[in-house]
Amino acid sequence: MKTGFIGLGAMGVGMVRNVAAAGLLQAVYNRSSEKAETLAAELQVAYCQSITDLVRQVDVVLLCVSADQDVIAVVDAIAKVIKPGVTVVDMSTVSSSTAQQCYAVLAEKQAAFLDAPVSGGVEGARKGVLSMMVGGDEAALNQVSPVLQTMAAKITFMGGSGSGQATKAVNQVMAAGINQAVTEALAFAQAQGLPMQKAIQVIAGGAAGNWFLSHRGETMSEGIFEPGFKLALHHKDLAICHDMAERSQCAIPLADQTMQDYQQLMSVGYGDEDISALFRLKRKD
Secondary structure, three states: EEEEEEOOOHHHHHHHHHHHHHEEEEEEEOOHHHHHHHHHHHHOOEEEEOOHHHHHOOOEEEEOOOHHHHHEEEEEEHHOOOOOOOOOOOOOOOOOHHHHHHHHHHOOOEEEEEEEEEEEHHHHHHHHEEEEEEOOOOHHHHHHHHOOOEEEEEEEEEEEOHHHHHHHHHHHHHHHHHHHHHHHHHHHHHHOOOOHHHHHHHHHHOOOHHHHHHHHHHHHHHHHHHOOOEEEEEEEHHHHHHHHHOOOOOOOHHHHHHHHHHHHHHHOOOOOOHHHHHHHHHHHO
């Protein structure tokens, strides 16, 4: 199954390496050509100078870019040359309405479109243990599962087009709440003069334990915010969630507060830090 990969950002690079390791990668494309050329040479696959060049060579197109307008632009380019029966899998985080729009564009070409956003961060992408939530046609998912299994430890079919992105929106809302809870609690622990490493370890082993506390607790308490998931990207995702919540008349006040907090941090230059940089607003300086 010849596979092409579009979008070699922090997540994409980890995912594409796993596809290549399984012997399924045919070609890569990235808006920044130097990165794509270097990686193609390393992985011994074709470097494509255009999206259309890549699409002509493959049976499966994997896509991981940053924003709704980027996904739409890429799918429009794909649609110009795509052959019937080819499947496009979008692993970006965008709105469910964007996914449905792309599904309709490719359906006219007798090609499949799956919205398949992922959770697990840069570490999960590198290790090939992402959690993937998929919307679209289940038959198309079954066909491309061998490719997706190189990147994800768990693949869940959620329903029709857009349902994968709707599920990812739930994940992002929940991640906002977890970030608020963990950063607030650790700032409180620090204010009590507790030994932070011990406090984190004992709490992580109990009922309040969670992935974010275990993987980000010690670094944030030490003032280290190297990105696993960039704060500015979560802000972008929460803006999507906010719009979806308004359309469905569902309040998400904690996520909205997190957006405001992120905006404050972004305004002073912390947008490229990990989302655990929210601790900057909670701790006693």
